[in-house]
Amino acid sequence: MKKQIIDTHVHIWNLQKARYQWLEGDTSILNRTYQLEELLPEMERTPVAAGVLVQAANHIADTDLMLEAARAHDCIAGVVGWLPLADPVQTAQLLETRFLREPYFKGVRHLIHNEADPAWLLQPAVLESLRILALYNIPYDVVGIHDEHLQTAITVAEKIPSLRLVLDHLNQPPIKDRQRFGTWGELMKQAAANGNVYAKISGLGTASGHPEAWAADDILPYVRYALETFGADRCFLGGDWPVSKLAGSYARHWEMYTGIINGLLRGPEAAQVFYGNAARFYNVEVAIVQH
Structure with a gap:
């Protein structure tokens, strides 16, 4: 098997070492500790x-x-x-004293979808912090779940055009409503007008509205739309483990994503989506090997 993909969206959490407020009261399989060692055998089969x-x-x-x-x-x-990010002085201090010298620190994210204000990123202090990220060429992941978050990301890109942004999970396309493509589609076009905004094809099984029974055909139109809108040079993939477990196994997700990408793109373009774009966006190097 050719190991040719960078999975740009893997989570781990340890309930004994840190607090995860969004999991408090959660009754799903997610409300427990997930460590990387649990994923590794599954990753080997993809x-x-x-x-x-x-x-x-x-x-x-x-x-x-x-x-x-x-x-x-x-x-x-x-x-x-x-x-x-709400404290640009502390953000700058942490970067300068710790994270700029940390070789694995490749990007920043804030759980904006858990904030009451969908325009949380547009606070002056947060924008100042985002400008600091742009200064150091550190990209930012936007985890949006509705149109207001997407509009906020567009405004951030307008205000800080040098900041590289990626829209996690395609900002929750309207898959469950079978909408093609409505306000989401128009906003994605606006976002794509900035060449520093990327699209992360991830989390689509759980976004499908019926995670127990979703199929490639459910998400294919939205993946195709993202590729057509952003281009094959500004899209990459993420598995979203362990959240993705709500919609099936790790291997099943990658079977879906790789089948769709190989069906839509030719070899060199597919390679960009599988590997090249993610390596460039996050400034990482990964060996592609034949198993």
């Missing part, structure tokens, strides 16, 4: 060569947990961590 760990809580403890895992496992290429 074309995934390496992963990027992505923050799951708005505090440094979560980032430290991910960095510790990255140092311990060669299959992790980088970490998208958290910074206190």
Whole structure:
């Protein structure tokens, strides 16, 4: 098997070491500790060569947990961590004293979808922090779940055009409503007008509206739309483990994604979506090997 994919969206969390407020009261399979060692045997059975760990809580403890895992496992290429963006002075201090010298620190994210204000990113202090990220060429992951989040991302891109942004999970396309493509589609076009905005094809099984029975045909139109809108040079893939377990196994997700991409794109373009774009966006190097 050719190991040719960078999985740009892997989560881990440890309920004994950090607090994850969004899991408190959750009755699903997600409300327990998930460590990287649990995923590794599954990853071996897929074309995934390496992963990027992505923050799951708005505090440094979560980032430290991910960095510790990255140092311990060669299959992790980088970490998208958290910074206190509402405090630009502290953000700058943490970067200068810790994270700029940390080789695995490759990006930043904040759980904006858990904030009451969908325009949380547009606060002056947060924008100042995002400008600091742009200055250091550190990309930002936007985890939006509705149109207001997408509009906010568009405004951020307009205000800070040098900041590289990626829209996690395609900002929740209207798959369950079978809408083609409505307000989401128009906003995605606006977002794509900025060449520094990327699209992360991830989390679509859980976004389908029927995670127990979703199929490739359910998500194919939205993946095709993302590729047509952003181009094959600004899209990449993420598995969203362990959240993806709500919609089936890790291997099943990658079977879906690879089948769709190989059906839509020719070899060199598919390789960009599988590997090249993610390596460039997160500034990581991963060996592509034949197993």
